[in-house]
C-alpha cells in the first residue's frame with residue numbers, strides 16, 4: 001500500500017493486545033483485527049470471508065510451506081472460531097479450505113511511544129463517506 | 132435392470148449381498164426377512180444373553196446401509212410361496228413380487244423333538260433376537276431354567292441364563308455332552324467344567340414332555356422324574372429351512388441342494404447359507420457360509436468360475452472358562468493314529484486324529500489357542516510328516532515376536548469370518564490401514580466372536596508401516612508426540628505453560644489443535660498449579676461463554692442438580708431484561724441458557740446473576756442431572772437431589788479431557804437418564820450402582836458398571852476416583868465413552884475402585900489439590916485482563932484522520 005492512499009491511525013497501546021491474541025477495532029467502515037505476534041503485529045479484516053465470524057477471536061497458529069501440513073513454519077495464520085477457516089495473517093489468503101478468497105490486510109507499526117498504528121486506505125474512508 | 136430377490140435377511144444372505152455389491156452388477160435388489168431386526172450377528176446372541184453385549188451392539192448392517200445401497204428391504208415379511216414358472220413370490224402380507232433371479236438364504240430353524248406340551252408359555256428355542264429377548268424377559272435371580280439339549284447352543288444358553296442369576300439344569304439325551312463334536316472323554320471334561328461353574332447336567336436322560344397350565348411349570352423325563360422350571364429352552368439341533376424351496380419344486384434333501392457354484396436345480400434360483408446342502412453336507416457355522424457367499428456372488432454377477440469345495444465341520448463353544456473346539460472327525464476309527472494329551476488337573480484335553488500323515492480331525496478342551504492352526508491343516512491337507520514331534524504344541528519359537536511371522540499366509544486368522552493372514556496383510560498394504568477399527572471395517576476380521584483380536588493387532592503392529600495403537604497418535608505436526616508422552620515430558624521437564632512446551636518440544640507457535648490440548652495437559656499434570664495462557668485457549672475459554680453463529684455468546688449459570696430457587700429465577704429474569712437477552716431457554720441439562728449476549732456485556736450479566744459459571748462452554752464439568760428421589764418420589768429409594776448437588780459441588784470448576792456430564796437417580800427407573808451419562812449413580816434399595824462411559828449424543832452407549840457400593844459416601848468416592856483417573860489418562864477431546872472402550876472397564880476398575888488403598892489416596896489427593904486451586908471462571912469479571920471483553924477504541928479520533936485524509 002503506497003503512502004499516498006493510506007493513512008496511519010493510532011489505535012491503542014501495545015499492552016492492550018496480549019501476546020498471541022487478537023483484538024478488533026472499528027475504523028470507519030472497517031472492522032480490523034490486530035494480532036500481537038510477539039515480535040510484531042499483523043492486521044487483517046476482522047470478518048471471516050466464510051460467514052463473517054470474528055477472526056480477532058481465533059487462535060493464532062503457524063503457517064507451513066509449501067502445503068499446509070508439512071514443511072517448516074513460515075508465518076502466522078488465524079483460525080476462525082466458528083467453522084475453522086484458516087486465514088494467512090501476512091497475505092490475507094484463506095489457507096483452509098482450499099478456496100481462492102482473501103481478506104484485506106493492513107500494515108501495522110508500533111510508534112516510539114508504544115502505540116500500535118494501522119495503515120488504513122484513504123479511499124475506503126472516502127467511499128464510506130460518500131455512501 | 133434385472134430383479135434380484137433374496138429370501139432371508141440373515142448372516143449368509145447379507146454377507147453374500149455385500150459381495151454382490153462389490154461386483155459390477157445390474158440388479159434391482161429386494162430382500163425379504165421375516166425377523167423385524169436389521170441384519171445382525173447371530174453368533175453374538177450368546178453374548179447378548181450373557182450380558183456381555185447389548186442387543187444394539189451386534190447389528191452388522193443397519194437400516195442406513197440398505198438405504199445407501201438402494202436395497203429394498205421387506206422386514207417382518209415372511210415369504211410363503213414361490214412360483215418358479217411365473218417367477219413370482221408371495222409374501223405373508225399377500226404381496227406378489229417378480230424376480231429374474233432368486234436367492235434362498237433362509238437359514239435353519241431349531242429342531243423340536245416330538246414331546247408333549249411344547250406350546251406352553253415360557254418355552255423358547257435359541258435362534259433369533261426375539262428368542263433371546265424373550266428369555267431375558269423372564270430370566271433373573273431365583274428363576275429355574277431347564278435346557279433340553281447339551282450341544283453347543285444348549286450349553287451357551289445355559290451359561291447365559293446362569294449369568295443372569297437363573298438356576299440352570301441341562302438335560303441331554305446321551306451321556307456325552309456335545310456328542311456331535313466330542314468323544315466321551317472330552318464330553319466328560321466339558322461336563323465337569325459346566326458343573327464347576329454351577330450348572331447341573333443330567334446326561335443320558337430323555338425328555339417326555341412339558342407340564343404346566345398356560346406357563347410351563349416342569350419338565351417331565353421319561354423315567355418319570357419332574358424338574359421344576361420357570362423357563363425352558365429347547366436346543367436339540369437345527370434343521371435347514373428348505374420347505375419353501377422344496378414346495379416350489381427345487382431339489383432338496385436335508386437342505387436345498389446346491390452344486391459347487393451355488394446353483395440349485397432351477398437355473399434362476401440359487402441358495403446360500405445354512406439352508407443349503409452341498410455334497411451331502413449341511414452347515415452350522417458361518418465361515419463356510421461366507422465362502423459360499425463369495426462364490427455365489429461371482430456366479431450370479433456373470434463371473435461364474437470360483438467354486439465352493441466344502442469345509443470340514445468345526446465347532447467352538449463360546450462359554451467363558453469352558454474352551455472347547457472340535458473339527459473334522461472326532462471318533463477313533465481304524466487306520467487313524469490318535470495323538471493325545473491330557474491333564475485332568477488343569478482340565479486340558481487334546482486329541483488329534485492323523486491318517487496318512489494328514490490331519491483328519493481334532494478335539495481341544497481347556498486350551499483352544501491352536502484351533503486355527505489345526506483348522507488350516509484340515510482344510511489344506513497339510514503333510515504333517517516333518518511336524519510329527521510337535522503336533523500338539525507349536526514348534527518352538529526362536530525369537531520374540533516371530534510367532535506371528537510364523538503363521539503361514541494362507542492360515543485363517545479369524546475363524547468366524549474366514550479371513551486369512553494373507554488377506555489381512557494384503558488389505559493393510561493396499562488400503563494403508565493402520566488401526567484395528569479400519570481393519571475390522573475392511574476385512575470383517577475380529578468382528579465375529581472376537582477371539583482373534585490379539586493376533587490381528589499383532590499383525591497390524593508387524594505389518595502396517597504407520598500402525599497406531601488406539602490413542603497413541605501424535606498430537607499434531609507442531610508437537611509430534613503422543614499425549615501420554617507429553618504428560619510425561621511436561622512432568623519430568625517441569626514445563627508449566629503451553630508456550631514452554633511449544634518452544635522446547637514443538638515449533639514454537641502451535642496450532643488450533645495442539646494449543647487447547649496442551650492447555651489442558653499442563654493444567655491436569657500440575658493439578659491447576661500451571662501458568663494459564665489464554666492465547667492458547669479457544670475463544671469460549673477466553674471469555675467463559677459459548678460463541679454463537681453471530682459472534683454473540685450464551686450464558687448458562689450453574690444450577691446444581693437442576694435445583695433452583697424463586698430468588699435465582701428472579702435474578703435470571705431481571706438479567707435477561709436488563710441485557711436484552713434474545714432467548715431464554717431451558718437446556719437439555721436441567722438449567723437455563725441466556726442466549727445472544729454481547730461479549731462486552733458478559734462481566735455485567737455474570738455480576739447481576741450472582742451465580743457461578745455452569746461451564747457450558749468448557750471441556751469440563753457440565754452438570755449433575757438429578758431426579759427428585761426420596762425427597763418427593765413415591766418410588767425413590769435414594770436421595771438423588773442431595774447426592775447430585777454434593778457431587779456437583781465436589782467437581783465443579785474442574786476441567787476434563789472433554790465435557791463431562793453426570794447424573795444421579797433415585798431408583799432404577801432412572802428418570803435422570805444416568806446410564807447414558809459419563810458418570811452416573813443409580814440408587815437402589817440399600818446401595819448405589821456407579822456407572823461410567825455412557826453416551827447419548829453422536830452415538831448411544833450404555834454406561835458400564837464400575838462398582839456397586841452400600842453408602843452414598845462410597846458412591847461419591849467411586850465417582851471421584853473414576854473422574855480423576857479419566858482426567859489423568861484421557862486424551863484431550865476423548866469423551867468417557869471412547870476412553871472406557873479404549874482402556875477397558877476391567878483395567879479401569881482395577882486401577883480405581885479396586886486399586887490399593889494407597890493408590891486410591893494418591894488419586895484423590897491430586898483431585899483435591901486441583902479442586903483447591905480451581906475457581907469460578909466468571910470471577911474474571913473482577914479483574915479482567917486488559918480488553919478481554921471489550922472492543923478496542925482508537926486513541927486518535929477517527930474524525931481527525933478524516934480531515935487529515937481529505938487534506939492529503
Ligand code: SRM
Pocket residue numbers: 677678679680685687716717718719720721722723724745747753754792826827828829830866
Ligand atoms: C444449549 C444446549 C442445547 C439446549 O438448548 O438444550 C447445547 C448446545 C450445544 N451443544 Fe450440546 N447442548 C446441550 C445439551 C447436550 C446434550 C444433552 C445433555 O447434556 O443432557 C447432549 C447429549 C449428551 C452428550 O453430551 O453426549 C449434547 C451433545 C452435544 C455434542 C455431541 C457430543 C458427543 O460426543 O456425542 C456436541 C458436539 C461436541 O461436543 O463435539 C455438542 C455441542 C454443543 C454446542 C456447544 C456446539 C458448539 O460448539 O457451539 C452447542 C452450543 C449452542 C450455543 O450456541 O450455545 N452437544 N448436548 C444444551 C446445553 C446443556 C447445558 O445446560 O450445558
Ligand SMILES: Cc1cc2nc3c(=O)[nH]c(=O)nc-3n(C[C@H](O)[C@H](O)[C@H](O)COP(=O)(O)OP(=O)(O)OC[C@H]3O[C@@H](n4cnc5c(N)ncnc54)[C@H](O)[C@@H]3O)c2cc1C
Pocket residue numbers: 138139140141142143144145163164165166173174175176177208209210211236237238239257258259284287372375403404405406414415416417418420447449547580
Ligand atoms: C445362539 C447362536 C450361536 C451361534 N454361534 C456360532 C458361532 O460361535 N460360530 C459360528 O460360526 N456360528 C454360530 N452360530 C451359527 C450362525 O449364526 C449361523 O451359521 C448363521 O447365522 C447362518 O446364516 P444364514 O444366513 O444361513 O441363516 P440365518 O442367519 O438364520 O438367516 C436366515 C434368515 O432368513 C429368515 N427366513 C427364513 N425363512 C424365511 C422366509 N420364508 N421368508 C422370509 N425370511 C425367512 C430367517 O428368519 C432368518 O432371519 C450360532 C447360532 C446361534 C443361534
Ligand code: SF4
Pocket residue numbers: 758759760761764765766767768771796797798799800801802803
Ligand atoms: S428415578 Fe425413581 S426416584 Fe427418581 S423420580 Fe424416577 S421413579 Fe422417582
Ligand code: FES
Pocket residue numbers: 048049050051052053054080081082083084085
Ligand atoms: S465464519 Fe469463519 S469459518 Fe465459518
